[in-house]
Amino acid sequence: MQSSVAERSIEARVNRTRRFATALVLTTGALLGQPALGQDVRSRTDVQWIQAVRQAAQRVNYQGTVVYQAGGSMRSSRVTHLFDGTLSHERMQTLDGKPREYIRRRSGVDDEVQCLIPETRRVVVEHRKVGESFPGLSSASPEEILERYTLKLGEVERVAGIECQMLTLEPKDSARYGYRLWVDRATGLLLKAQTFNERREVIEQIAFSDVRIGERIDRSKLRPAWSTEGWTVERSDHRKADLAEHGWLVPTPAGFRKTREVARRIGGTDAMQAVFSDGLATMSVFIEPNSLLSSPSGMPGLPSAEALQVHGPTSAYSRRVGDSLVTVVGEVPPATVRTLAGSVEFRGQR
Known part of the structure; x- marks a missing residue:
């Protein structure tokens, strides 16, 4: 039976949580310095909080393990992320299921993402908008986000051993879900995100189980595990x-x-x-x-x-x-x- 494009699209979105360990959901950007949030983080405005998360996703170097949970499934990935002063570079390795690697290069308005599939010796290349994946939060402006959501400041809680400020984005209507965010107080990097429904039940969670932030990263850690010489390259x-x-x-x-x-x-x-x-x-x-x-x-x-x-x-x-x-x-x-x-x-x- 020939499956339709929509069925494959649905399957791809659903199986992203089952097979690809958050594949393109997890890959994002980061950077060499650590932009400080300032000591009095609770005095920041709603717009400044969202800007801080967006900036950190571009400008904080990090290495860690990300765990994704949704619909009764759980997958983990190893992420290494480097900013060289001009471009962001990232390597994501799935730790469950079939081996996959995602190599991302970020510049300006979009990302080039290469998915390496070793069993078929294929490299699938596509372009995606910057900031559409954890921990990038969004490519939209803070003002656009705050038109649809109300930001509330929560308690200080630890994630992966790091003190984080918890933020809640409450939807202003029933057409969308709400979000809880745990943001590193020192750098602004998003370390944990939850999606919750109208009953405030958590239906999705992405979080670092371990992470090292702000360290210098050797470029050799961004190289894929396999040589792709002779592999088939497929472009979107x-x-x-x-x-x-x-x-x-x-x-x-x-x-x-x-x-x-x-x-x-x-x-x-x-x-x-x-x-x-x-x-x-x-x-x-x-x-x-x-x-x-x-x-x-x-x-x-x-x-x-x-x-x-x-x-x-x-x-x-x-x-x-x-x-x-x-x-x-x-x-x-x-x-x-x-x-x-x-x-x-x-x-x-x-």
Whole structure:
């Protein structure tokens, strides 16, 4: 059976927590000095706290083990991160499941990420926006985040033996989850993050179990464990798209903004994606034509009407619109993806 793009997208988001040990969720940036937060950290404004976390993710060297927990699964990764004064460089090694390494180079507006897959001798290369992964918090401005969330200062607690200031980002409506952050008081580096639902239950956690901050890092520690000479290099084939030109109306959900529209060519047909963000949470709308959804009679896996999947903070909802399958995936409550999926319309190609 040929699986559809949306199914693979849902599986990729869910299996990120199961197989890849937070793969691209964990990789981020850091730096040679330690930007001090100042002694009276409790006097910082909400904007200054968010700025401090963003700056530290770019400007603090660190090495440590990150543990990711969601939906009853737990995975760990080893992360080494260096800033050379111009670029950030990072190596992430999965410690569970199949061996994987992620080599990230960060500059300006985006990151180049290489995923090394030794059993098939492949290197998969893609580009991602800066600051979209732990401990980077977000690439959005503090002001944008604070439009949707209220920041509350909590107690001082230890994470991995380091004193941290606990911050809570309370959602201002039910369309998104809340977050708790534990920030190193000395450097501003985010050491632990939790996502909680409307019942204040923790549904996702990412945290350092051990970490060394601010030490000089030898570049040899950034080299992959395997020589990639002779390996196949695969580059992301995403390109810009305009869903409206293809006849699709995808309304921007309240409290979010559209960040990009892209398409991938599969089997001679475009599968399209629109991405929305509220500064912290993201949602993606995947639209796949019927030609990509065919499967042998009687084979399960393709939704005949509507389908909902939830794993940790990730919700995915699919529905058919005409001859296409519309799937919304995001780190938001199920009702939010269901509402967005229900608002998508096909009005005929221009």
